[in-house]
Amino acid sequence: MYRKLLVVSLALTLIIGVFASGLWAQELAQNQVLRIALDAQDLSTLDPHRSATTPDRAIVDMVFNGLIRYKPGDISVFEPDLAVEIPEPTDGGRVWTFELKHGVMVHPWDGNAGYELTAEDVVYSFTKAANPDRSSYAGEYVGMSFEAVGDYAVKITLEEPLSAMLFLPKVADYAGGFIIPKVPIEAMGDDAFKTHPVGTGPFMYNEYVPMDRVVLKGNADYFRGAPILKTVEVRYMPEVASRELGLRSGELEVVEGRREQDWVETIGTNPGIVVDSFGPGETVTMHFNLKREELSKKGVRKAIAYALDRNGFLAFFGDTAEALYSPVPGNYLAGGLTYPELWAAGLAYDVDLEEAKDLLADAGYPNGFSMEAVTSERASYRRVYEQIQAHLRQVGIDLELRVVDHSTMHSMIRDDVNPITIYIAWRPNADVFLTRFYHSDSIVVTGAKPDTNFSHYTGIDDLIETARVQVDADMQIACWKEAQRELAEYLVSYPLIMLKFIFARSEKVDWGYDLKSTVALYTQITEKTRILK
Amino acid sequence: MGSYLVRRILLAIPILFAVLTLVFLLVRVAPGDPAVAALGDYASKEAVEALREKMGLNAPLYVQYFQFLGGLFRGDLGRSLINSRPVASQIASAFPYTLELTASGIILGSLFGILLGILTALRRNRLVDYIGRVFSLVGLSVPAFYLGILLLLIFSIKFNLFPVVGGGDLSNFGETLYYLFLPALTLALIMMSYITRMTRSSILNILNEDYVRTARAKGLRERLVIYKHVLRNALLPVLSVVGMFSIVLIGSSVMTEVVFSRPGLGKMMVGAMKQRDYITLQSIMVIFSSLVVFINLITDLAYGFTDPRIRYD
Numbered sequence: 001m002y003r004k005l006l007v008v009s010l011a012l013t014l015i016i017g018v019f020a021s022g023l024w025a026q027e028l029a030q031n032q033v034l035r036i037a038l039d040a041q042d043l044s045t046l047d048p049h050r051s052a053t054t055p056d057r058a059i060v061d062m063v064f065n066g067l068i069r070y071k072p073g074d075i076s077v078f079e080p081d082l083a084v085e086i087p088e089p090t091d092g093g094r095v096w097t098f099e100l101k102h103g104v105m106v107h108p109w110d111g112n113a114g115y116e117l118t119a120e121d122v123v124y125s126f127t128k129a130a131n132p133d134r135s136s137y138a139g140e141y142v143g144m145s146f147e148a149v150g151d152y153a154v155k156i157t158l159e160e161p162l163s164a165m166l167f168l169p170k171v172a173d174y175a176g177g178f179i180i181p182k183v184p185i186e187a188m189g190d191d192a193f194k195t196h197p198v199g200t201g202p203f204m205y206n207e208y209v210p211m212d213r214v215v216l217k218g219n220a221d222y223f224r225g226a227p228i229l230k231t232v233e234v235r236y237m238p239e240v241a242s243r244e245l246g247l248r249s250g251e252l253e254v255v256e257g258r259r260e261q262d263w264v265e266t267i268g269t270n271p272g273i274v275v276d277s278f279g280p281g282e283t284v285t286m287h288f289n290l291k292r293e294e295l296s297k298k299g300v301r302k303a304i305a306y307a308l309d310r311n312g313f314l315a316f317f318g319d320t321a322e323a324l325y326s327p328v329p330g331n332y333l334a335g336g337l338t339y340p341e342l343w344a345a346g347l348a349y350d351v352d353l354e355e356a357k358d359l360l361a362d363a364g365y366p367n368g369f370s371m372e373a374v375t376s377e378r379a380s381y382r383r384v385y386e387q388i389q390a391h392l393r394q395v396g397i398d399l400e401l402r403v404v405d406h407s408t409m410h411s412m413i414r415d416d417v418n419p420i421t422i423y424i425a426w427r428p429n430a431d432v433f434l435t436r437f438y439h440s441d442s443i444v445v446t447g448a449k450p451d452t453n454f455s456h457y458t459g460i461d462d463l464i465e466t467a468r469v470q471v472d473a474d475m476q477i478a479c480w481k482e483a484q485r486e487l488a489e490y491l492v493s494y495p496l497i498m499l500k501f502i503f504a505r506s507e508k509v510d511w512g513y514d515l516k517s518t519v520a521l522y523t524q525i526t527e528k529t530r531i532l533k
Numbered sequence: 534m535g536s537y538l539v540r541r542i543l544l545a546i547p548i549l550f551a552v553l554t555l556v557f558l559l560v561r562v563a564p565g566d567p568a569v570a571a572l573g574d575y576a577s578k579e580a581v582e583a584l585r586e587k588m589g590l591n592a593p594l595y596v597q598y599f600q601f602l603g604g605l606f607r608g609d610l611g612r613s614l615i616n617s618r619p620v621a622s623q624i625a626s627a628f629p630y631t632l633e634l635t636a637s638g639i640i641l642g643s644l645f646g647i648l649l650g651i652l653t654a655l656r657r658n659r660l661v662d663y664i665g666r667v668f669s670l671v672g673l674s675v676p677a678f679y680l681g682i683l684l685l686l687i688f689s690i691k692f693n694l695f696p697v698v699g700g701g702d703l704s705n706f707g708e709t710l711y712y713l714f715l716p717a718l719t720l721a722l723i724m725m726s727y728i729t730r731m732t733r734s735s736i737l738n739i740l741n742e743d744y745v746r747t748a749r750a751k752g753l754r755e756r757l758v759i760y761k762h763v764l765r766n767a768l769l770p771v772l773s774v775v776g777m778f779s780i781v782l783i784g785s786s787v788m789t790e791v792v793f794s795r796p797g798l799g800k801m802m803v804g805a806m807k808q809r810d811y812i813t814l815q816s817i818m819v820i821f822s823s824l825v826v827f828i829n830l831i832t833d834l835a836y837g838f839t840d841p842r843i844r845y846d
Contacts, residue, residue: 037698037794041804044570044615052572136572136580191617210616210623211804212699212796235698237794238803239678245685246698246794407565407809450578 029508029531032218032228036254037235037243038522042211046197047190048178049128049135054256054521059214059234061520063107064180064199066173067098067122067154072524073513075280075332078168082117082179082200086168093161093471098122098171100152105221106181107204109196110188114221117200119148121181126156129176134190137176144170161471165334169428174519202227202527211236218527227527228512244504247273253509253531254523257502259380261318267504274507277319279517280332281500282424284324284384287437287454287493292419294369301491302349303359304420307395308388309351313497316387321497326484327437328430329498332517334473335430335480337488347488356395368396371419375401376409380499384422413454416444421454424499426521430480434464438487457492508532541833545826549819553605556818557598560811566590567614567809588614590811601815610816615808620816623801628820630700631797633709635786637717639779642724647771649725650732655759657737665729672726677785681719681792688715700795716793720782727781731774735767742766769840776832780825 040055048060069081080086083098090097104117123146128134130141143159156171171177184198195208202224203216214234218227235252237243240263246252248270257263257275268275288295288304295301314321322331323339325348330336342348360368375385382403389399399420404412413421427433436442440458442451460483467479487493503523512528568584585591589600604611610620653665675683689697701712739745740763748758787799794800798817805813 035698041800041807042616044808050572132579132583138580195616195618209626209796210618211627211801212794235794236804237698238807239791239794241682242685242697242792242794245682245690249689249693249697251696251698405565405807407570407807408563410569411564411566 027532028228029533032531033231033233034229034254034509034525034529034531035233035235035252036523036525037237037246037252037256039238039240039243039256040236041238042236043195043208043214045194046205046214047185047194048180048197048199049137049176050194051175052136055234055236057520058522058525059216060178060197061173061201061522062203062216062232062525063197063201063205064173064178065104065201066177066179067100067171068168069173070519071513072526073511073515073518075517075519078172081173082122089161089164089167093163093167094158096156096158096167096171097149098154098156100154101223102152104200104223105219106184106200107198107219109184109198109205112184112187115181115183117179117181118151119154120151121183122146122154122179123148124182125178125180126154126171126176128180128185135176140170140176160469162469163471163473163476165473165476166429166431166468172519174428203229203232203525206231222527224527228530229525232525247504247506250506254503254505256522257504259317259320259499259502260383261316261320264319264502272507273504275319276503276505276515276523277500278503278515278523279322279498279500280329280426280519281322281498282426283327283329283433283498284321284422284424284496285327285437285493286388286496287421287423288491289416289419289421289454290456290492291416292371294363294365294371295419297363298491299359299363300365301494303356303363303395304392304397305349305491305494306352306356306359307397308349308391308494308496310496312351312391313384313387316383317497317499319500320502321499324495324498326495327487327493328433328480328484331498333430333433335467335477335484337481337484341481342488345485345488347485349488349491349494353394360395360397365396368398370398370400372400372402373418373420374409374412375403375422376406377403378406380424381406381409381422384424384496388420388422414444414450414452416454418454422496423452423454425452426519428519430477431464431468434460434467434480434483438483438492439464455492457487457490459490459492460486506531538834541830545830549822549826552822553602553815553819554598556815556822557601560809560814560818561594561597563809565809567811570615570808570810590614605819610819611812613805613813614810615813620813623813624798624816624820627796627798627801629703630795631786631790631799633703633713634716634720634789634795634797635779635783637713638720638724638782638786639775641717641721642778642782643728643775645721646725646728647732647768649729650771651736651764653729654733654736654740662733665733669726669729672722673730675723676788677719677723678788678792680722681716681789684715684719685792698794700793700797712795716789716795719789719793720785723785724778724782727778728771728775732767732771735770736763739763739767769836772835773832776828776835779828783821783824 038055044053044056045051046059048064051057051060065081067083068078068086071077071079082100082104084101087097106114106117108114126146130138132138145157147155149155185193197205202219202222204219206217207215216232218230220226240258243255247255264275288301290296325339325342326337328336330338375381385401392399436451438457438460440461441448442453443456444450444454463479463483467476470476508531510530510532512526518524568581572580612619649665653662656662685697688694695715696712701708703709745762748762790797790799802817
């Protein structure tokens, strides 16, 4: 009896298995070519240690690996990538030793066969990332030394101990953490490598047509298994209407969208098209220039804060935005403040127009005042400024806007031209956010390392520096939160919203993971991404 | 004729030289920094400064200018500030797409524009004239990018007849035509609108001339009057307009390439402008300026063939 039952069960399992695998095979489209159009004129550089724009990072993300990686679709989780596991630090947090996976193959290039990635490549890559002449992220690797321990282990020694929260992003699949194999870049030179990247990732470089496209082919030797997609075509299409029409006509499978609720709603009405709205997006923060007469008065800054309605912003931007209460986005990074924390400290600055008008009157501006700000032509900036303009008008503050092109805006705001500066950015951790926007060294024009401290504030240097060397995660987070409470108390800046990323795709595209957030700032394409029938 | 040609070519040299100088200065006077554009806002000041040095942007302006001119004389357009690839090879791959687009736009637009112009003039104040006038008015008013999107919506989305993205493979004639049809139609419709109006008004003017009345009074057949006396004289001003609007059309091709996501000099120029890629931008401007000078020259020379009164002594 039992034998019969066992035989029947096995037979059923086999039938279901065969049926299920048949279904799997059937549901895949025959042509596994994914065409994705990005909002760009052309690539800038595909050297991961130089790439800084979303379109460049998208390709870099498919071609290269880090020692560890942000889990695809969820940046709150790290998992091993080229490393066998995420190690525990030794020597009080100063030494991190990574054991490398065996059999990771570097892509073939220019007639050269690929080869197995070893510790020598990894050490070479980090040394390059730390070299300011060859990397835009060298500052992240100051005080670090790299050493190969045999062929399959790399020891990273830090002059000062770092917490895991600050160290791990430096060796993850982002910016300087991407591993560039030594032999191909040495053979080609840095300039040629910009348009002919060679890495270890699931897709490898095939073709670049300037101002038009980059074509990647699936890497059959990828260490996680050959990708399901055979080809990925990245198209450069700066015109959103063209991208949209390309998607609707079926010539594109995925397009970068517009961060506007109208666009999301309109494109979503097309049959067979779905919209992905995902984080972490970019923080939208308004920085007050404390050197300007009006804004040097705390009462005026408070009046502006009370005049701004975060809920109004959220309603305007709809699905493309989420709330932001502190410079470090608490939804995605450790060290950010939540609304209840700010509210409890009396620093939430909920909209109150009467209070705003009273504060302005007390500060000597009963009829308000005018100011002029330079903004980018990009809708994401312009629309935020226009909303601010509308909110401030209600309390008598007249904000005049001067629209310039994006690159010009970046140059001008670094020359300290704006009384208030909206900055839209993503930074990998709280330390980078706070250092680059609020440390005195980062003050625009006059700082020791002029960067993006538009407010000229100098009050939280100690807290930033104390937090940076904390190995204990709780203490570190406490310092960051304290620093941001001070920022909120002094009203150095006013965090407005987080703008999420918007992509639209054919419903036949299956990412192969749950898309919540991605540090690559595009809908990641992995070895599991596939196109269904 | 030969000496006139030489004179015109020699005259074109200082014009081109002035344009090159202006282009060189304009792209550098415009605010913005190629190093910032290339590295993005995350890059530190040091990284930006290092890249500026590497790009040669810290050299005095006159040094950059003479390097630019020297390169041009050697036929070396330099390397893109952004992707470090030789600009000449990028232009070489993009130029055929722009050439086929503008040439087909000019040819189709002129051909059909002249035909429609003749038709509307000869059928003045009749249905065909009203339709033709409305058509040319609409064509004059609608910008190229809007017309392009409209055509895409009708022919690509609604009827699924033509592609939306790309320029096709130039070595495949059928594919080239398939990808070229809608962008060329966009430009042709714009060109046609100009030419239709010009041809119509020119013919109407000539129809009132004494010699036309005389020809009719002599008893010549109407077809002969139109062909021998009206058209030959009416087309002379149209010819100059074709030359002038061909130049306008080169401008319209920029947006057409962007809308249709076609490779080409226009798309390349917009990209170079956005990225502050001075080297690429000034090289494309050199090409466009040369084209304008060349078209002007061809137009002037064409007068001689169509108007026997013009002599090039």
